[in-house]
Amino acid sequence: MDTPTPSHDGDALTITREGDALWVRLRGPWTLMTGNRPLPTAVRTEVAQGGALPRIMRFDLTGVTEYDSALVSFLLNCHDICVATKTQFDFESLPVGPRQLLRLATAVPQVEDVRPRLARQNFLAQIGIWAQKEWAEALEVLQFLGDCTLALRRFFVGRARFRWSDVWLEMQHCGVDALPIVTLIAFLMGLILAYVGAVTLRPYGGLIFIANLVGLAMVREMASMMTGVLMSGRTGASFAAQLGTMKVSEEIAALRTMGLSPIEYLVLPRMIALFLMFPLLTLYANFVGMFGGLVVALTMGLSYSQYTLQITNAVDLTNFSVGLIKSFFFGIIVAVTGCLRGMQCGNSSAAVGEATTRAVVSGITWLVVADAIFAVIFNTLKM
Amino acid sequence: MTKSELSAHISVRDLTMAYGDFVVMRDLTFEVGRGEVFAIMGGSGSGKSTLLRHMIGLLKPESGRVYYDGVDFTDADDEQRTQMLRKFGVMFQGGALWSSQTLAENVAFPLEEFTDLGEEDIRETVALKLALVGLRGFEDFYPAEISGGMCKRASLARAMALDPEILFFDEPSAGLDPVSARRLDELILELRDSLGTTVVVVTHELASIFAIADRAIFLDASTRRMGGLGDPKTLRGQTDNENLRLFLNRGMVGLQLSHDPATGAPFVVAPGRRKS
Ligand SMILES: Nc1ncnc2c1ncn2[C@@H]1O[C@H](COP(=O)(O)OP(=O)(O)OP(=O)(O)O)[C@@H](O)[C@H]1O
Ligand SMILES: [Mg+2]
Numbered sequence: 001m002d003t004p005t006p007s008h009d010g011d012a013l014t015i016t017r018e019g020d021a022l023w024v025r026l027r028g029p030w031t032l033m034t035g036n037r038p039l040p041t042a043v044r045t046e047v048a049q050g051g052a053l054p055r056i057m058r059f060d061l062t063g064v065t066e067y068d069s070a071l072v073s074f075l076l077n078c079h080d081i082c083v084a085t086k087t088q089f090d091f092e093s094l095p096v097g098p099r100q101l102l103r104l105a106t107a108v109p110q111v112e113d114v115r116p117r118l119a120r121q122n123f124l125a126q127i128g129i130w131a132q133k134e135w136a137e138a139l140e141v142l143q144f145l146g147d148c149t150l151a152l153r154r155f156f157v158g159r160a161r162f163r164w165s166d167v168w169l170e171m172q173h174c175g176v177d178a179l180p181i182v183t184l185i186a187f188l189m190g191l192i193l194a195y196v197g198a199v200t201l202r203p204y205g206g207l208i209f210i211a212n213l214v215g216l217a218m219v220r221e222m223a224s225m226m227t228g229v230l231m232s233g234r235t236g237a238s239f240a241a242q243l244g245t246m247k248v249s250e251e252i253a254a255l256r257t258m259g260l261s262p263i264e265y266l267v268l269p270r271m272i273a274l275f276l277m278f279p280l281l282t283l284y285a286n287f288v289g290m291f292g293g294l295v296v297a298l299t300m301g302l303s304y305s306q307y308t309l310q311i312t313n314a315v316d317l318t319n320f321s322v323g324l325i326k327s328f329f330f331g332i333i334v335a336v337t338g339c340l341r342g343m344q345c346g347n348s349s350a351a352v353g354e355a356t357t358r359a360v361v362s363g364i365t366w367l368v369v370a371d372a373i374f375a376v377i378f379n380t381l382k383m
Numbered sequence: 384m385t386k387s388e389l390s391a392h393i394s395v396r397d398l399t400m401a402y403g404d405f406v407v408m409r410d411l412t413f414e415v416g417r418g419e420v421f422a423i424m425g426g427s428g429s430g431k432s433t434l435l436r437h438m439i440g441l442l443k444p445e446s447g448r449v450y451y452d453g454v455d456f457t458d459a460d461d462e463q464r465t466q467m468l469r470k471f472g473v474m475f476q477g478g479a480l481w482s483s484q485t486l487a488e489n490v491a492f493p494l495e496e497f498t499d500l501g502e503e504d505i506r507e508t509v510a511l512k513l514a515l516v517g518l519r520g521f522e523d524f525y526p527a528e529i530s531g532g533m534c535k536r537a538s539l540a541r542a543m544a545l546d547p548e549i550l551f552f553d554e555p556s557a558g559l560d561p562v563s564a565r566r567l568d569e570l571i572l573e574l575r576d577s578l579g580t581t582v583v584v585v586t587h588e589l590a591s592i593f594a595i596a597d598r599a600i601f602l603d604a605s606t607r608r609m610g611g612l613g614d615p616k617t618l619r620g621q622t623d624n625e626n627l628r629l630f631l632n633r634g635m636v637g638l639q640l641s642h643d644p645a646t647g648a649p650f651v652v653a654p655g656r657r658k659s
Contacts, residue, residue: 246482256468258471259465259466
């Protein structure tokens with residue numbers, strides 16, 4: 001036998017070649033808490049470098065004072081190296097404890113291609129993957145919108161299967177239950193608008209025109225927009241969370257396997273409820289906002305009758321209808337984005353949280369986009 | 384394929400199942416006869432639930448088809464599909480009760496949707512179904528207020544509500560105590576004998592496989608193919624698939640050490656992989 005040639009020397013790890021055998025000697029404590037444990041790469045380098053591949057890998061663990069999984073995972077790595085290089089792995093040279101654990105760990109071979117784990121891709125490939133994902137998502141959204149439209153059609157010809165009791169319940173959740181928060185926000189909006197108006201108009205002695213400002217701003221824009229934002233955060237998010245949770249717990253699958261359409265049973269009632277309640281809430285917010293303006297006007301020395309007279313002159317039916325027309329669409333936007341994100345939800349609780357966030361973000365985004373489109377349309381129509 | 388060739392109650396032909404690029408199982412072909420209790424066996428993660436989801440139409444096959452009474456289910460149009468779905472009762476792995484409804488409402492739901500029964504009749508039927516699964520008196524509980532095992536049983540009651548032609552179970556007895564699990568097995572056999580229900584059950588409870596299954600399919604995760612098909616009692620002695628033998632013998636065949644003939648390197652033989 002050749003003389004042992006030490007080729008790697010560390011405190012805890014010594015690798016030597018003795019003929020066609022590679023001896024791995026470990027010493028000292030081998031625990032997870034021990035700092036500076038040698039890495040299995042040392043073994044890999046040694047196996048690869050020593051000219052001819054060793055035939056067998058043997059272990060001498062007599063110097064190991066204590067060990068835990070740290071040792072076993074090191075050995076597992078060595079085993080992997082052996083498998084890769086077709087080197088024999090000498091189980092028998094291991095003490096019985098680590099040997100048994102290692103046997104267990106290697107009993108079921110690593111399943112190849114369990115999942116096409118995406119290796120790090122180059123830039124172009126990443127763009128491609130991203131584009132494919134976005135495209136698939138766009139198709140999904142279109143599919144959902146199509147399904148909703150079909151469900152609506154069946155609703156109008158009276159063939160949709162759903163429960164009116166669900167509609168009433170949702171109307172209560174998204175309508176009545178939202179009154180306090182809508183009241184608060186609309187009142188404060190009126191208040192704020194009035195103060196802003198006062199700053200600009202007082203120098204010109206036109207304090208009375210804060211009635212115009214509050215009235216028009218509330219009726220045309222702020223009431224529907226603020227209600228939209230509130231509903232998106234409140235109702236849209238809750239739609240997404242409800243449907244997402246139902247998806248995760250297979251409740252939607254259960255509905256499907258009964259031959260019932262989740263779109264009709266779950267989405268349609270929510271759409272109807274919000275479609276009906278949103279304009280009502282907007283209307284209500286209009287008046288509360290004007291009342292907020294009135295409070296400010298009174299503190300600034302205007303009288304109740306001055307303010308109301310001014311505001312009734314300023315706000316005509318056209319202005320009202322501008323706000324109302326928008327509110328119908330806003331209701332649909334909030335309902336659809338909320339339900340869409342809920343139905344798209346993945347299969348974990350984390351996915352539900354994500355669906356909720358996405359519902360609010362896309363809800364508000366689309367509200368603003370729609371509002372901008374309406375602004376252009378109404379301007380063109382001179383409304 | 385002609386109708387006569389597909390005379391079985393359920394016929395699965397060359398079914399390949401995949402999630403995206405990841406193929407779960409390839410080329411499954413089997414039949415389930417009318418009134419048969421058919422078990423889908425396999426290790427954890429082998430694709431049992433996935434197969435069930437393909438059979439009930441929640442997932443689309445990568446390729447292959449599923450027929451019911453010789454009628455193509457995979458490519459059926461919406462109307463036909465809905466008709467076929469009405470004959471199914473499905474119990475999901477986690478129960479999947481509608482959490483916003485009480486147990487009674489859950490069980491009553493299919494009755495209200497698909498029958499013209501009056502309120503009183505529905506209440507009685509619901510009480511009966513809940514009693515059958517040992518949940519009498521829990522009518523007004525919400526799913527969140529009962530245990531996981533109770534949810535499963537309630538889910539079974541809902542699946543049975545319409546006396547379906549085919550009952551699908553995903554791991555019915557997982558999470559149940561031995562007595563309830565046993566009662567469930569008896570209930571399944573009872574349903575089959577009295578109503579002629581065909582039962583497809585996903586399970587890895589050996590006791591229940593041997594007690595109730597007329598025939599079984601084994602999904603072999605290592606080859607991603609069917610690892611055996613037939614009566615589990617005969618399969619146990621006769622199969623030449625090592626994974627299946629291991630499975631049916633509670634893994635008691637044991638792990639063995641073997642040697643690579645080429646290099647002489649020792650390695651532990653994985654279940655069913657006596658060196659490929
Ligand atoms: N939604 C999914 N997307 C991607 N892969 C999935 C999905 N669901 C399951 N899988 C994969 O498909 C395989 C089979 O899963 P399945 O749930 O059918 O297993 P199972 O046999 O029912 O296991 P268990 O006995 O643990 O329930 C698993 O390897 C899993 O990783
Ligand atoms: Mg499963």
